[in-house]
Amino acid sequence: MIDPNYFLLIVFLLAIGTFLIRYSFVGLSDRMKIPNEVKDLFTYIPAAILPGLFIPATFYYQGQVAGLFHKERFIIILFCFGLTIFIRNTLVCMAVGLGLLYLVQG
């Protein structure tokens, strides 16, 4: 059982902190002129962050298939990455990925 006061305090502080992180630069937007070079840099933000959200999660996942050294989730994600470059379709990417994982583990 989580103590209700402990829970409330953490939720309250986490909410404020998270909002301030999200608002930080947005709040300063009319006071700052962002140079074009930095705007170019912004286009790299998804490339810099997103791999960190799915590469370790799939690479270190403890899978079931010994023959693939437990790396089936990782191998399929790389395949889907390649596939999505050619077929730019989110639903195809997700359907193929889920289908392949089902087949490999079936």
Next chain:
Amino acid sequence: MSNFKKGFIAILPIASGVIPFGMVMGVVFAEANLSFLQAVLMNQVVYAGASQLATVSLMKLNTAILIVLATGLIINLRFMLYSAAMSPYLENANRWVKYFCAFTLTDQSYAAMTANQDKFKTNSEAVQFYMGTAVAMLITWHASVLFGYLFGNIAPPKLNLDYAIPLSFVALLVPALKTKTHYFIALFSAIASLVFYKAPLNTGLMISALLSIALAWLIIKRKSRKAT
């Protein structure tokens, strides 16, 4: 079609990848014996899935408040980068639009917006598109968390629906890779995230993100020096 609608529709396939994540969140709330009200409250005011998942797990173990907070906030630090990238679009927006756009910043909304940024003629078009993606994400997230809380994770484990989460991030990443340099940075970030995965307090993601951005900056600088 309005830009708001375009954004709303554009993000729906990606948002479907959030449903299994939201359901897991709902189940975690229920398993931590949190009341319906507590679950809804946290979900409404924090609205950041990965940090909620981590902090609820720590609270179950009665971890010190500072550690719980540090963990949650470090996971959310990446939003500061999104905030910086969103700021030029919101220069002339009114205060309430800024509050709304900041509060609803997610990996998904931000990435969908950058992937489409060449299509907008004005900042306000971009902001409307963004708001469409944000509303679709809000609805999907809250509905799936509530569903998970009330009914549990009904998806058969054999289907591995949790795998939709990393797959949806792949689908978010690819449209953002506009040049060879973007691919290179993504590859670098992937390797760095594996190397720093075990860094303390969940700092691995931020370390790999910042190193990748630093590398991108060096490359941009070198290119501009060559051009002049």
